Amino acid sequence: MMVWLWSLTGVLGLLVIVLLIKIHILRKAAGEIADGFADRLATDTNTLIGISGRDRQMRRLADAVNEQLRRLRAEHHRFCQGDAELKGAVTNLSHDLRTPLTAICGYLDLLEKEEKSDIAKHYLDIIRNRSQLLVSMTEELFRYSVLLSRESDAPAEPVVLNQVLEESIAAAYTALTQRGITPRIRMPQEKVVRMLDGAALSRVFANLLQNAVKYSSGDLEITLESTGEIVFANTAPGLDEIQVGRLFDRFFTVESARKSTGLGLAIARSLVEQMGGSISAEYTDDRLHIWIFFRERGG
Structure with a gap:
């Protein structure tokens, strides 16, 4: 009877040791996945997450996280490309608007020197005010697009x-x-x-x-x-x-x-x-x- 109890105790002890080792391996693998995921998000790298253990489920988890990282990286690159194209388009558009606006203001200056009726003067004043507003808005848009395009680290x-x-x-x-x-x-x-x-x-x-x-x-x-x-x-x-x-x-x-x-x-x-x-x-x-x-x- 005592031999049987000691044998059972020994088996249970071995099982506890095996479970503790298994838990340690799983915790280590989970930590490696968490650290690897945080590192991949913080750095622009194409390397994937790897784990040192051989547990099948943890490797499946690492593979699933790597697949999501690939998709996230592709979406990030697509966003950056689209954002850069949008900034370039806004910069070019605001810059291209300057030339016709300058011409409009120039012709307004010439018109103001000509003989005109009171109603024509009134309309010219309205056009002048709207043109100046459009010039101001275009300049603001251009400065904003330049601001977005410059490096984020300002000289200190x-x-x-x-x-x-x-x-x-x-x-x-x-x-x-x-x-x-x-x-x-x-x-x-x-x-x-x-x-x-x-x-x-x-x-x-x-x-x-x-x-x-x-x-x-x-x-x-x-x-x-x-x-x-x-x-x-x-x-x-x-x-x-x-x-x-x-x-x-x-x-x-x-x-x-x-x-x-x-x-x-x-x-x-x-x-x-x-x-x-x-x-x-x-x-x-x-x-x-x-x-x-x-x-x-x-x-």
């Missing part, structure tokens, strides 16, 4: 956020006052320095100020914190949460900004993200808040 240099923000507000002051907007500005005394592209940052601030001119009902608060956070806040009763959620979408405009290309905030978002920052918008109690944050490098 020490930039004083206080100074760039002050210069941007001064440049936009006339447009703001014409809309009856006197901005309230709050900045720290100490310099807030970040490693950024100064020209790109100026463009971001300019676009946000233009956005305030379009949407503000007469007020604008601009706050710069020593942490690198910048907030643009203004009353905008014509907006709603759905519109605000789409403000950074390309070509999105609202009824109060029909003369807009819908690219200003999209450009701002692209530039901020290229510089390693973050940008977001929130709408509460009829007030629009746009946050930008640039953390210290290595922080």
